[in-house]
Amino acid sequence: MSYNLLKGKKGIIFGALDEQSIAWNVAVKAFEEGAVFTLSNTPLALRFGNLRDLSAQCNAEIIPADATSVSDLEQVISRSMEVLGGKVDFILHSIGMSLNVRKSREYDDLDYDFYRKTIDISAMSFHKMIQVAKKLDAISEWGSIVALSYIAAQRTLYRYNDMADAKAMLESIARSFGYIYGREKNVRINTISQSPTRTTAGSGVKGIDALIDFTERMSPLGNATARECADFCIVLFSDLSRKVTMQNIFHDGGFSSMGMSLKAMTQYKKSLEDE
Numbered sequence: 513m514s515y516n517l518l519k520g521k522k523g524i525i526f527g528a529l530d531e532q533s534i535a536w537n538v539a540v541k542a543f544e545e546g547a548v549f550t551l552s553n554t555p556l557a558l559r560f561g562n563l564r565d566l567s568a569q570c571n572a573e574i575i576p577a578d579a580t581s582v583s584d585l586e587q588v589i590s591r592s593m594e595v596l597g598g599k600v601d602f603i604l605h606s607i608g609m610s611l612n613v614r615k616s617r618e619y620d621d622l623d624y625d626f627y628r629k630t631i632d633i634s635a636m637s638f639h640k641m642i643q644v645a646k647k648l649d650a651i652s653e654w655g656s657i658v659a660l661s662y663i664a665a666q667r668t669l670y671r672y673n674d675m676a677d678a679k680a681m682l683e684s685i686a687r688s689f690g691y692i693y694g695r696e697k698n699v700r701i702n703t704i705s706q707s708p709t710r711t712t713a714g715s716g717v718k719g720i721d722a723l724i725d726f727t728e729r730m731s732p733l734g735n736a737t738a739r740e741c742a743d744f745c746i747v748l749f750s751d752l753s754r755k756v757t758m759q760n761i762f763h764d765g766g767f768s769s770m771g772m773s774l775k776a777m778t779q780y781k782k783s784l785e786d787e
């Protein structure tokens with residue numbers, strides 16, 4: 513069902529790779545809700561993903577960019593204003609990657625070049641994106657910028673590794689820049705802390721299946737899907753959330769407020785009996 517929540521709004525969506533991607537789901541939903549937007553991802557992702565299908569489905573131009581490159585970001589943002597005919601109303605940062613996670617380098621044996629890349633790709637790119645947009649005066653008053661985070665920013669979760677540090681920084685950037693951009697231009701900046709989700713990035717975390725099972729049992733409403741996450745992004749892009757800024761909002765079925773649930777306790781007891 514469509515509510516026309518983004519009718520007349522323009523945006524840029526970073527990070528759609530395939531149908532599982534959170535950004536892909538956001539693009540489909542934003543299109544249904546009446547938005548026009550551009551899509552961006554790395555040249556490598558364009559080769560391996562199926563972004564062209566999404567581009568055709570949503571009538572959205574693809575502008576390739578490495579989000580760690582300021583000049584690439586300048587190109588994406590200026591070209592988007594050209595294609596869309598003016599300033600944008602929303603930007604989605606749905607980007608994350610850790611070579612330490614990919615190459616199974618544990619947190620007490622990190623490769624520091626990989627660590628720098630994790631921070632640059634997964635957190636600093638958010639700052640770069642916002643700074644470029646602000647310098648180009650590319651976002652309309654009351655515009656909305658959203659990035660995707662994970663609860664490992666606040667709590668330690670086995671194997672989330674250096675991505676936890678990147679997410680903590682990402683959430684901090686939303687607060688620090690949210691103050692400045694809000695004060696000067698009424699632009700809102702928030703992060704959504706999403707349940708574990710089976711996507712390419714999500715599956716990079718070894719043991720994701722066990723984690724998804726655990727959080728499902730722990731969350732009174734169950735895990736939030738990528739599609740549900742997309743719904744929530746649309747609300748944050750819409751005029752219905754105009755005074756929400758500098759927040760990290762948990763979109764996790766209640767997981768973040770739980771300590772132990774009946775379902776998790778039942779499973780835990782079973783595993784003790786099996787010992």
Ligand SMILES: NC(=O)c1ccc[n+]([C@@H]2O[C@H](COP(=O)([O-])OP(=O)(O)OC[C@H]3O[C@@H](n4cnc5c(N)ncnc54)[C@H](O)[C@@H]3O)[C@@H](O)[C@H]2O)c1
Nearest residue numbers: 527529533534557579606607608660708709711712713714
């Ligand atoms: N899947 C989960 O369990 C989960 C949970 C909470 C938060 N998140 C976050 O959601 C966001 C989207 O991830 P997803 O789960 O949809 O997976 P995904 O793999 O579909 O998306 C990650 C995207 O990041 C892009 N990317 C990587 N390096 C880049 C670079 N240098 N420049 C530009 N783009 C780059 C990839 O090409 C890909 O499109 C990430 O920030 C992720 O950390 C995911």
